[in-house]
Amino acid sequence: MISAQRHAPEAWKSAFTVKKQFVITNDLQETSRLCADAEQFLEEAGTPPGAIYGAVLALEEMISNIIKYGYDDHADHLITATLSVQNDGVELLLEDDGHFFNPLESPAPDTDLPLQDRRIGGLGIHLVRKLAHSMNYRRTASRNQLEISIRGGRRGSGTASTVES
Numbered sequence: 001m002i003s004a005q006r007h008a009p010e011a012w013k014s015a016f017t018v019k020k021q022f023v024i025t026n027d028l029q030e031t032s033r034l035c036a037d038a039e040q041f042l043e044e045a046g047t048p049p050g051a052i053y054g055a056v057l058a059l060e061e062m063i064s065n066i067i068k069y070g071y072d073d074h075a076d077h078l079i080t081a082t083l084s085v086q087n088d089g090v091e092l093l094l095e096d097d098g099h100f101f102n103p104l105e106s107p108a109p110d111t112d113l114p115l116q117d118r119r120i121g122g123l124g125i126h127l128v129r130k131l132a133h134s135m136n137y138r139r140t141a142s143r144n145q146l147e148i149s150i151r152g153g154r155r156g157s158g159t160a161s162t163v164e165s
Contacts, residue, residue, distance in 0.1 A: 018045045018085045026067045026077040026098075035060050038083055045085040054131040054150040055083065055090040061124035062094055062103070062146060070098020070144075089133065089151035096144050102137045103128075103146065 020041045024030040035056050042052045059081060066079055077097055084091040103125045129135060133151040137144070 019082060021080060021082045023078055023080050024063075026071055026079060026096075028064065028067050031060060031063050031067065034063065034081065038081070041083060042085065042090065047085050047090060048152045051089045051150050051152050055092060055148075058092060058128045058131060058148050058150060059083075059094075061128050062092075062148070065101075065103070065124065066094070066096045066098055066144075070096055070101065072099075089149065092146075092148040092150070094144075094146045094148070097142060098144060100139055101144060102139075104135060104137050 020038075022034055022037060024034050038059055039052060039056050042055060047055075063079060063081065071077055080093075080095040082093040082095075084093075106125050128148065131150065133149040134147075135149070136147040139145070
């Protein structure tokens with residue numbers, strides 16, 4: 001199930017932030033549909049290609065992690081992805097009710113080690129950190145909230161912060 005809501009009329013795109021919210025369940029099959037719908041939305045909003053690439057990649061990596069590792073049960077859980085297009089890029093807000101997990105505290109992989117000596121996991125988060133202009137995490141009312149800022153195709157600065165509530 002994917003639902004979406006646009007928060008600004010088409011005619012306002014150039015003057016205001018254009019925002020769209022997607023809601024999916026914790027089913028990996030929904031990830032590819034979500035990413036395709038998000039890419040279409042970003043293209044229609046006139047987002048620069050580099051920012052689209054970074055935003056869709058970040059969305060796919062982080063949503064996949066939420067679905068794979070966020071839940072112990074097999075019940076349906078709702079995951080919300082809100083995309084805000086601004087003049088200089090895209091803001092993603094990902095919200096889920098999974099286990100507490102702050103990806104900003106995840107250790108960076110040692111990319112100098114040979115592949116066979118590296119620990120499994122962490123490359124996707126590492127890649128998103130490198131692409132992002134900034135990332136912020138907070139846990140509020142038993143929900144993970146991750147904000148990822150992708151700027152117009154330029155490589156990110158990797159700034160990150162955690163807010164505790």
